Amino acid sequence: xxxxxxxxxxxxxxxxxxxxxxxxxxxxxxxxxxxxxxxxxxxxxxxxxxxxxxxxxxxxxxxxx
Amino acid sequence: xxxxxxxxxxxxxxxxxxxxxxxxxxxxxxxxxxxxxxxxxxxxxxxxxxxxxxxxxxxxxxxxxxxxxxxxxxxxxxxxxxxxxxxxxxxxxxxxxxxxxxxxxxxxxxxxxxxxxxxxxxxxxxxxxxxxxxxxxxxxxxxxxxxxxxxxxxxxxxxxxxxxxxxxxxxxxxxxxxxxxxxxxxxxxxxxxxxxxxxxxxxxxxxxxxxxxxxxxxxxxxxxxxxxxxxxxxxxxxxxxxxxxxxxxxxxxxxxxxxxxxxxxxxxxxxxxxxxxxxxxxxxxxxxxxxxxxxxxxxxxxxxxxxxxxxxxxxxxxxxxxxxxxxxxxxxxxxxxxxxxxxxxxxxxxxxxxxxxxxxxxxxxxxxxxxxxxxxxxxxxxxxxxxxxxxxxxxxxxxxxxxxxxxxxxxxxxxxxxxxxxxxxxxxxxxxxxxxxxxxxxxxxxxxxxxxxxxxxxxxxxxxxxxxxxxxxxxxxxxxxxxxxxxxxxxxxxxxxxxxxxxxxxxxxxxxxxxxxxxxxxxxxxxxxxxxxxxxxxxxxxxxxxxxxxxxxxxxxxxxxxxxxxxxxxxxxxxxxxxxxxxxxxxxxxxxxxxxxxxxxxxxxxxxxxxxxxxxxxxxxxxxxxxxxxxxxxxxxxxxxxxxxxxxxxxxxxxxxxxxxxxxxxxxxxxxxxxxxxxxxxxxxxxxxxxxxxxxxxxxxxxxxxxxxxxxxxxxxxxxxxxxxxxxxxxxxxxxxxxxxxxxxxxxxxxxx
Numbered sequence: 001x002x003x004x005x006x007x008x009x010x011x012x013x014x015x016x017x018x019x020x021x022x023x024x025x026x027x028x029x030x031x032x033x034x035x036x037x038x039x040x041x042x043x044x045x046x047x048x049x050x051x052x053x054x055x056x057x058x059x060x061x062x063x064x065x
Numbered sequence: 066x067x068x069x070x071x072x073x074x075x076x077x078x079x080x081x082x083x084x085x086x087x088x089x090x091x092x093x094x095x096x097x098x099x100x101x102x103x104x105x106x107x108x109x110x111x112x113x114x115x116x117x118x119x120x121x122x123x124x125x126x127x128x129x130x131x132x133x134x135x136x137x138x139x140x141x142x143x144x145x146x147x148x149x150x151x152x153x154x155x156x157x158x159x160x161x162x163x164x165x166x167x168x169x170x171x172x173x174x175x176x177x178x179x180x181x182x183x184x185x186x187x188x189x190x191x192x193x194x195x196x197x198x199x200x201x202x203x204x205x206x207x208x209x210x211x212x213x214x215x216x217x218x219x220x221x222x223x224x225x226x227x228x229x230x231x232x233x234x235x236x237x238x239x240x241x242x243x244x245x246x247x248x249x250x251x252x253x254x255x256x257x258x259x260x261x262x263x264x265x266x267x268x269x270x271x272x273x274x275x276x277x278x279x280x281x282x283x284x285x286x287x288x289x290x291x292x293x294x295x296x297x298x299x300x301x302x303x304x305x306x307x308x309x310x311x312x313x314x315x316x317x318x319x320x321x322x323x324x325x326x327x328x329x330x331x332x333x334x335x336x337x338x339x340x341x342x343x344x345x346x347x348x349x350x351x352x353x354x355x356x357x358x359x360x361x362x363x364x365x366x367x368x369x370x371x372x373x374x375x376x377x378x379x380x381x382x383x384x385x386x387x388x389x390x391x392x393x394x395x396x397x398x399x400x401x402x403x404x405x406x407x408x409x410x411x412x413x414x415x416x417x418x419x420x421x422x423x424x425x426x427x428x429x430x431x432x433x434x435x436x437x438x439x440x441x442x443x444x445x446x447x448x449x450x451x452x453x454x455x456x457x458x459x460x461x462x463x464x465x466x467x468x469x470x471x472x473x474x475x476x477x478x479x480x481x482x483x484x485x486x487x488x489x490x491x492x493x494x495x496x497x498x499x500x501x502x503x504x505x506x507x508x509x510x511x512x513x514x515x516x517x518x519x520x521x522x523x524x525x526x527x528x529x530x531x532x533x534x535x536x537x538x539x540x541x542x543x544x545x546x547x548x549x550x551x552x553x554x555x556x557x558x559x560x561x562x563x564x565x566x567x568x569x570x571x572x573x574x575x576x577x578x579x580x581x582x583x584x585x586x587x588x589x590x591x592x593x594x595x596x597x598x599x600x601x602x603x604x605x606x607x608x609x610x611x612x613x614x615x616x617x618x619x620x621x622x623x624x625x626x627x628x629x630x631x632x633x634x635x636x637x638x639x640x641x642x643x644x645x646x647x648x649x650x651x652x653x654x655x656x657x658x659x660x661x662x663x664x665x666x667x668x669x670x671x672x673x674x675x676x677x678x679x680x681x682x683x684x685x686x687x688x689x690x691x692x693x694x695x696x697x698x699x700x701x702x703x704x705x706x707x708x709x710x711x712x713x714x715x716x717x718x719x720x721x722x723x724x725x726x727x728x729x730x731x732x733x734x735x736x737x738x739x740x741x742x743x744x745x746x747x748x749x750x751x752x753x754x755x756x757x758x759x760x761x762x763x764x765x766x767x768x769x770x771x772x773x774x775x776x777x778x779x780x781x782x783x784x785x786x787x788x789x790x791x792x793x794x795x796x797x798x799x800x801x802x803x804x805x806x807x808x809x810x811x812x813x814x815x816x817x818x
Contacts, residue, residue, distance in 0.1 A: 004208075008215060012192055019188040026180055036134035039111025 084148050085324035086311045090164045098128055100142045104165035104304040105155060108137045113160070120158050124149040136300055138165050163306040173296050176289075182227040183285040189223035190279040194775070197275040201772045206268065213265040216274040224258055227281050230288060246426040246471055249433055253466030254280055260459045271456070276463050276774045283782050284471045291475040291495060294482040298491035302710075302723050308361065309380060309401065309714050310345035313338070316389070327396050338388045341544065344381045346392050346399045350374060353388035356545060357381040361713045362400065362694050364512045364647025366622050368545065380694050380713065384545050385568055400694070404670060404715060407698035411674055420496045422474045425750060429467060437461045440765045453767075461764040464774050465757055469781035473749035476789035481742040484792065489726035490735050497721035499746075500705040501739035503686045507635050507732070508677065508699075510691035511646035511653055514709060515632075515660070515729070516622040523619045532616035536608045539576045539585045542566040547606055548574065551585075551618065573606070584609045588617075622652060624659070625709075627728035632660045634733040641685070645673050647695050673699035690732055692716055707732055738792075745792055749785050756781040 025031070091101040108114070114132040117139055121130040126149050129142040139162065143149050155162045196212040204212065231254070235247040257277035264272050312326045314337045322337065327345045330336070336348065340355065350371050359365040362380045371377060377390060379399040396402065437458045444454035478495035485492050492498060509515050540551035545568075566576045573586010584591035585608045593612030608616040635642050644664035646653045657664035665676060677699050680687050689696070689703035692712035700706035700719040708720035709731075717723055724731035760777055763769060 004211065011195070012215075012219070015188050015192050019184055022184050023181065026177065026184075033133040033135045036111070036114055036132070039114060039134060042111060043115060 083324075085314070087151070087164060088148055089312055089324065089326055094142060096144075098142045098144055100140065101151070102165040103139045103141065103151065103155070103162040104137060104306070105132075105139055105160045105162040106137055106304070107160045108132060108134060108139075110134075116158055117155065117160065120154055121149075121151060124151070124154060137304060164311075165304055176292050176296050179230065179285065179289045179292055182230060183282070183289050185223055186227040186278060186282040186285050189219050189227075190275065190282040193219055193275045193278050197771065197775070200272075209270070210265065210268055213261070213272045213274070216272065217262055217265055220258060220261075220274045220278050223278055224254065224281070227285060228254060231281070231284065244426055244430045245423045246429075246467060249426065249430045249462075249465075249467055250280070250284060250471060252434075253277075253462050256459050257463045257466075260456065264456075271771050273460075273463055273771050273774060276771060276778065279775065280466055280468050280778065283468050283778070287472040287475040290479045294479050294486075295493060295495075297486065298482070298493050298723075301486075301491050301725065302493070302717055305710055305717065305725075307714055308343065308712075310343045313342075313345040330392050331395055332392050334392045336390050336392060338383050338390055340383055340386055342383055344377045344379050344383065344390070346379050346396050347394040348377050348390040348392045350377065351389050351391050353386060355386040355388050356384045358384055360512045360693065364510060364693050364695055366512045366516065366648055366652060368547075385543065401715065404694050404697050407670060407674065408701045408715075408719060411698050411702040420474070421499055421746060421750075422470070425470065426467075429470065433462065433465045436465070436761060436765070443765075444767070457764070457767045457769075460767070460769040460774070461761065464760045464764045464769055464777060466778070467753070468778045469753040469756060469785045470750070472782055472785050473753055473789075474746055476786050477742050477745045477749060477792060480789050480792040481738050484738055485722075485735060488724075488731065488734055490722060490724045490731050492722050492735070494721060497705055498739045498742050500686075500721070501688065501736055502743040504640070504688040504705060504736065506641045506643075506680055506685040507688045507690065508643055508645050508680075508703065509632075509662075510689075510693060510696045510699075511644055511656055511664075512622070512648055513692040513711060514690055514696075515625060515628050515644065515656060517625045517727075529616075532608055535583065536585055536616055536618070538563060539566060539574050539583060539608075542576075543568050543574055548585075551606070581610050584612075588614075622656065624656070625727065625729045627730040629660065631729040631732050632662060634730075635736070636662070638733075638736075645676055645699070647673075647693070670695045670698050674702045677702045688732075688736075707735065741792055745789060749788055752784055752788060753781065756784075 030037070087101055088099075091099045094100055105117070108117070111134070114134055117132045118130045121127055121139070121141060124143075126143045126145050126147065127141060128144050130139065132139045139155075141149075141151055152162055193216045196216050200209050200212055228251070231247045231251050234245065235251040238245040238248060254277045257273040257280075261272035261274050261277070264270075310327055312324050313330060315323050315325045315330070316335045316337055317323065325334075330346050335351070336345065338344065344357070350373055352373060354370070354372050356368040356370050357377065358368050359381055361382070362378055368384055371388065376393070379396070379401045440461050441454045441458035444457050445451065448454065475495065478498055481498055482492050482495075537552050540548035542548075562578060564577045564579075566574060568574050569586070569590075572590040573584060576583045576585070586606060588607045591607050591609040592614050593609075606618040607614050608618075632642055642660075642662045644653060644657050644660075644662060645668055646664065646666055647668055647670075648666060650666040653664050653666035665672075668676065673696065677687050677689060681702075681704065687703045687705075689699050689706045690708070691697075691700055691706070692709050694713045694715055696708075697713070697715040697719045700708065700716055705722075706720040707722040707724065708716045709729075710717070710723055710725040712720070712723070722735055724735070756777070763773070
């Protein structure tokens with residue numbers, strides 16, 4: 001019985017971590033251009049993801065990019 | 066270039082957006098940045114993204130560029146008040162772009178909410194299902210209770226969050242005294258949860274937390290896919306170039322000029338209208354001579370001249386020369402606004418179409434709820450045990466909860482919309498598919514719908530090749546539709562040297578070469594009095610040298626690609642086809658005779674609505690296909706409507722279906738897919754009913770356990786989805802001859818660096 005007190009919270013915690021990461025990808029606009037993302041991995045050059053390039057987010061969309 | 070038309074040669078692209086328009090449509094961001102979304106339909110590969118981002122990123126002041134391959138758009142942010150030359154830069158690397166109109170922020174909050182609700186439901190149902198699996202395999206009482214409590218703790222917030230779309234819709238419908246499919250869904254989910262909670266407090270054996278949450282999960286999948294389909298169509302239509310003016314250049318009494326948004330224009334203001342611009346509001350010409358294209362507004366295919374005092378309607382396209390006009394109405398009272406009012410009237414006169422799923426729900430909900438009630442009464446009489454009776458009655462509600470029924474229609478519509486999307490046909494609403502399948506009459510507009518809206522040139526007899534090449538060279542200097550048709554005809558020929566070309570609005574073009582004066586245009590203007598011949602005067606356009614006729618041309622409205630086949634196919638499948646046009650009798654008759662269909666000409670917008678209403682009253686189900694402003698009320702009045710992507714903005718928004726490719730084949734294609742989808746929807750309903758016929762007796766007799774409920778509901782959903790996917794191999798669809806997007810060209814766009 002005592003095992004449950006570890007195992008169940010661990011199982012649910014892992015599920016919640018998955019849920020949270022999905023929410024983050026959704027909010028950061030990673031599903032905005034799925035076709036484009038598939039092409040961009042082929043680009044050369046060592047510029048990082050666009051997250052760093054973008055100076056500010058739009059005022060009314062509230063997304064963190 | 067000289068006397069008559071300064072500036073006329075500058076505007077060859079009809080949908081060119083001016084810098085003022087871009088500034089007007091951009092939005093301010095913090096830190097002094099401005100952002101604009103541009104639509105660039107030619108984006109087709111990863112290389113395009115890189116070329117655009119590199120080219121625009123180099124411009125002064127540009128802070129951020131991001132091209133989007135899925136939406137074929139570019140987002141640009143720049144610093145300061147001066148606009149970097151975005152469109153010219155894009156044009157220089159081969160991309161035509163225009164301002165993108167997609168709502169206020171281009172994002173769809175509903176879709177994001179559905180995704181979040183779906184993610185939460187997915188998380189909860191998988192975790193509860195894991196805990197339930199332990200219980201099904203026979204956990205001890207203490208463990209079972211613990212797992213039930215954990216399940217309840219997960220299920221409660223999930224229902225509160227993910228269930229909202231269903232509860233809201235059910236509540237809205239109940240408040241209006243109706244039922245839709247969401248009513249039995251909400252009741253089933255909530256009762257399953259309530260009963261399970263009660264059972265848990267009593268240390269009972271059976272709890273249905275997994276059933277209630279996985280039900281939400283399945284239904285949310287259907288709902289999200291359905292919304293994605295409509296959103297994709299909305300975005301594709303939103304990316305089309307806007308054809309009405311966003312603003313106009315106002316000349317103030319002190320001589321200064323300001324670019325005003327169209328809503329701020331008041332009657333009495335003096336407006337400068339350049340060639341290639343659309344008339345922003347109803348107005349009167351106060352100086353200048355030009356010709357205006359009416360095809361989008363009234364359906365007339367021949368450009369009309371405008372001189373001082375001519376009244377112009379909003380939406381006309383100024384073709385040849387700049388005009389100074391005075392506004393006679395504000396945007397609220399312009400022709401466009403009148404059309405919008407007529408559309409609203411047509412909308413209220415239209416009986417609300419009840420979607421097939423809602424009609425099914427109206428029969429379904431009472432049957433299911435009555436069965437549950439009878440089960441409760443039966444068990445009370447048989448055993449007298451209230452707890453047992455309630456448990457069984459709720460089990461009936463859970464097992465009959467319309468999981469499969471809720472997926473039956475959306476899944477078929479999603480698959481059908483996917484097939485249509487591949488053909489360049491955007492469908493805005495699932496119910497349009499149901500309405501399309503029932504159509505028995507097709508009404509076409511002529512100008513811009515059946516015809517390409519571009520005149521086709523046929524040289525008269527006795528015109529030699531040299532004369533044709535000369536005419537084409539002269540015509541290349543004008544944007545008048547006749548000239549463009551002529552210029553296209555001579556494209557690729559030997560270049561001809563011309564010294565001076567001038568355009569005289571309403572008459573034609575005058576060119577000098579060596580000692581000769583050539584005139585291309587109206588016969589009575591180009592040909593001197595002395596050499597006139599009745600045959601020449603019959604032609605639409607002539608080319609003259611020093612007053613003598615050397616070539617004649619006839620221009621006929623050319624049919625849109627695929628029009629002949631499309632109409633033949635529609636007639637072949639037993640539909641009644643006719644033309645309803647605002648153009649003159651003779652021109653409509655010529656087209657109608659070629660296609661072999663009946664017609665009504667010179668119809669005003671109100672006539673079109675009346676004609677469609679009369680046909681509907683005689684029991685026909687009418688599909689309207691049209692593109693103009695004048696068609697917009699008729700598009701609303703018809704049972705279902707289709708517009709080409711080149712249609713006026715209002716028409717595009719009014720239509721249920723928009724096709725983006727050139728070919729009119731899209732109309733029979735859309736009908737064919739809608740007709741394939743209809744029987745699948747009925748089959749899915751049949752499967753769902755068959756499932757209930759088997760499941761209800763088992764539930765009424767009290768043999769349902771949570772395990773049986775979970776298996777039965779999942780199985781029925783999977784069967785319905787699998788049946789919907791059969792639509793992928795529907796009847797073969799003939800592809801249009803020339804797809805607008807050339808895939809092979811996309812591959813040859815140079816190496817990706």
